[in-house]
Structures are given as C-alpha cells and as structure tokens.
Amino acid sequence: MPQKQFAFFASEVEEWIIFVFVIKKEIVTHLLKIIHQLMLNWRLIVIHMKVQMFI
Secondary structure: OOHHHHHHHHHHHHHHHHHHHHHHHHHHHHHHHHHHHHHHHHHHHHHHHHHHHHO
C-alpha cells in the first residue's frame, strides 16, 4: 500500500472512529435522560399510590 494511500485510509478510519464515538455519546446521553425521566415518573407513581392507600 503506497504511503499516500495509507495516510488517506488512516484519516478516513480516524474520522469514522470519531463519528461513531460522538454518535455513541449522544445515544448514551439520550438513554440516560430517558432512564432519569422514567425513574422520576416511577417515584411520582409510587408516591401517588401511597397517597391513594391513605385516602
């Protein structure tokens, strides 16, 4: 593989890795937000159920 071609290939791979990493980070952040929301909602539901029991 010629040097120039290899350099091009390396930069392509690097860009792809960065792209995947960024996308992954976005997805993970999004999932964490969703999980956080679900946990908050779950807590509210539990509190609501307890209140219903007392009434």
